[in-house]
Amino acid sequence: MPRATNRVASHRRHREVIKAVKGHRGTRSKLWGKANESLMRALQYAYRDRRNRKRDLRRLWITRINAAARLNGLSYSQLMHGLQLANVEIDRKILADMAVKEPQAFAGVVEQAKQAIAAHS
Template structure:
């Protein structure tokens, strides 16, 4: 049988996987075969959760704006339609941060509301 000389490379590969599995519980942290499965699963979870994070933040911004506008008897869908009519390209994140600055947001929206109804 021929000699295979790749022990250094496989050791490096194993160490990379075991370094990624630090903090796992039980044999998932120090047994290569099980750690490899756990690392693959954790990387999949992290990928999907990065996508889910974007979705959750968008829904949070929308619900915040909706509740904020409800205080002043405005509806969220009316607000968004006004933005579209005046072709203001503001995303929900920027609207959220504008609304945190209370006075400027109300001033901006009252001007928008005025133009929509009287012009």
């Protein structure tokens, strides 16, 4: 009696992988073995880079805040310290957005930080 391999299910799995690697180059999008390797690697990169994206965005926000703060006479670290002393709880994402889109509002926040630093000294 021949061995049962459930060809229908395995063919469906193969089809799903081939469908998922559409757009990969060469045999990576055509042959099941290469396609499966390519898919596993792509999924690993996707998982890793979802975390790296958060890291990269935070670095971008800090760079933007620093540039805008220096235009207003403070460094990034002084600004963040002043905001902490003034009990201003605005996260870096919002601060960076303000620095780019609303410079006057950002300047007001910087003034609050400066006043808090002066009062604390």
